[in-house]
Amino acid sequence: MTERAKTASAPPTARAIQPEPRPEPHDLRAPLWVVRGRMDRGRYIAFALASFFGLLILWELVAAAGTINPLFLPGPLAVVRALIAWWQSGDLWADIGISVWRVMAGFALSAVIAVPLGLYIGAYQPVRALFEPIMEFARYLPAVAFVPLVLLWFGLGESAKISLIWIGTFFQMVLMISEDTSRVPMAQIEAARTLGASNSEIVRLVLFRSAMPAMLDTLRITLGFAWTYLVVAELIAANSGLGFAILQAQRYLQTDKIFVGIMLIGIIGLITDQVLRRLHKFLFPWLP
Amino acid sequence: MTARVVLQSITKTFPGGFEALAPIDLALEPGSFTGIVGASGCGKSTLLRIIAGLETRSAGRILIDGEPVAGPGRDRTMVFQDYSLYPWLTVMQNIRFCRTLAVHARNATDSDIGDATRRSVALLNLMGLARVEHAYPKQLSGGMRQRVAIARALMAKPAVLLMDEPFGALDAQTREVMHDLILHVKSAEKRTIIFVTHDVEEAIYLADRVVVLAPHPGRIDTIEDIPFTARHRDLRLDPAFLTLKRRITDRIRATAGLSGDLDDLKTLTAPAG
CATH class of the missing domain: 1.10.3720.10 (MetI-like)
Known part of the structure; x- marks a missing residue:
């Protein structure tokens, strides 16, 4: 009781040396890289599409580079x-x-x-x-x-x-x-x-x-x-x-x-x- | 509606020679509520499953109103601890499941069918499930699911209701509510009930008689008649209740072979030197 009262009426100088409160993390969504973590549907689709188009672009790049005969790998x-x-x-x-x-x-x-x-x-x-x-x-x-x-x-x-x-x-x-x-x-x-x-x-x-x-x-x-x-x-x-x-x-x-x-x-x-x-x-x- | 159950020298030896039950003799009066407790491995669930006909017995007879029974039958329905509801059926369909079976439909008259419909509605109300009549089990809490399981077992109008740790998976608060519900069911339905549990307090609170089984092999250690007439939350704190609880718990400890563990604990916690 008395302890608490003392802390509450502490002089401003004591408060000044306290560390700055941590900024609130503005992204409150669940972190992605957690074992068995959660992922919302929108981000799941984004990742899936990225891999699909990534592969497609990689394929086109390799084919367009011309190092591989199109007979083996057509674009x-x-x-x-x-x-x-x-x-x-x-x-x-x-x-x-x-x-x-x-x-x-x-x-x-x-x-x-x-x-x-x-x-x-x-x-x-x-x-x-x-x-x-x-x-x-x-x-x-x-x-x-x-x-x-x-x-x-x-x-x-x-x-x-x-x-x-x-x-x-x-x-x-x-x-x-x-x-x-x-x-x-x-x-x-x-x-x-x-x-x-x-x-x-x-x-x-x-x-x-x-x-x-x-x-x-x-x-x-x-x-x-x-x-x-x-x-x-x-x-x-x-x-x-x-x-x-x-x-x-x-x-x-x-x-x-x-x-x-x-x-x-x-x-x-x-x-x-x-x-x-x-x-x-x-x-x-x-x-x- | 209710029946006298007599167990005559029931024994069970599993293949391989493990003796689960030494001869068990027990007579249960019509409409009585018997709680069976005991240390784990004392064969209390095995005994219940033998009465249900789900497990074979090695010797002995089970008499229901003087008639020997063999195998499972709808005169002895059972409530399991968990996972026994049919998730693809609604609450009402689960309760009425036995009506879809040939044994119950055989020789059924129009008035029987009318009775069954009335009975299922009555059970729904008795169990406080009217609001969730059309819900699927996945939408229910654990306590609600067990209420459905009890209603389903009662729907078959069994002479004996067998319960195998039906509240073992529920939290303490839900359990207490279920206890009072079961007592209400007992007074409304007047079935002979056999209730297996590891919770001594639960057994004393619910039963007229508590049978303590001792393990290796499973046998009757003591039988306690429960003297309390009014069952109410406060009873759990009554000195007589606590004395009885202490006595039964001590018997379970004494028969369980836990004394070795307790001695070990004493040496571990004894002050050094």
Whole structure:
């Protein structure tokens, strides 16, 4: 009490030797360089765009410097010209269309089997014992090495491409879906059981519903695998599609067209990924 | 609506030979509230899970109103500590979850369905959840979530309500509110309740009878009848309450094999020389 009174009535000279108060930091936003720090959306987009355009400018500079033969590295403008030429030739949409169709067919065929199988592997130990070790083994079989077999079995038709995409995605997908199912909290299952749920009700009403968002994520990730194997399939045995166009371009040394093909696949992948992310938010508004 | 629960020589030995429960014999009167406490590893949760049918027993019988039971059943519903709500269902849909199951829909008449609707609304009000009827669990606080879990378990009209540390993840203030809510539920619903907790005070405040389990292997150490009739916040500070709390805590300490740790502590804190 007396201490405080003394400090309050201290003479002005005592106050003068106190250090200047630190200036308020005018930027009150969270610092950027903190492990697991925060970043607002605007700055995130700014950084992302900077990296994208930075790469583009770097590419143009290297190409324009003329030290590298344009046959090996065409500049961005050459690539855009190649895209326009492809479009004008009338093949662009047909090539994109057939490739998307193949990916979707192979991917859907995988998903239709992998989702129920993965769900049952995650639900019942006997099903797990029956299928999981086989899937773990099959997952390491190199899909690309199946090309000769696939050609032998299915010839050069559409089924060859679709089955190669299936081989490349199915086994991974089954294991990831079973993992998604295994991660459903035990308390959710046991609560249903004490309320009188049968096994099939637990699978249908709890496991599947609870794992759905994770399953959609798994499908989004494995869709990327499907595109990889599409290109493999089309490089080897096709007369249409983006992968085929890339191979044709290589034969005629149209490096710029190879670039266009690669980027188109990248852009299609990016768009589907964004669509699926939106769908995720729309379908599962209850997620924390 | 409520049932007499008899446990006859329940034992549990896990594969590998770990003896979790030595023979447990216990009879619970209809409408009674039993608190089970004990040192960690005493098998109190295992015992509750065996009664629920979620864990198999090695020997013994469980009788509900004289009928032996095997496996889980809707006559014994359970409230878990956490993560048991269905996040994709709203509060009301969670409470009514059991109505979507075949066992509850079988032979249901129109009047049953009407009763169920009335009951779900009554439970919603009893638990003070009317305002959040259409909210998803993610929008609720921990205490509110546990209220939904309790309402969901009661919706099945169980003869026995099993609670496994239902407030273990809540903060102290929310817990006290939940305690009074549970006492209110007990008087409104008149179910036989078995409540497992590590919190001695919670057990005394809520239960008619507190069973102390001793570990290695899990067995009944003491049974304390709780004499208090009026349960009110002030009871927690009542000398008789504190004496009882002290006695039960001492039993848990004595059975837990903590004396070694306490001796170590004494040598560490003893004045030098």
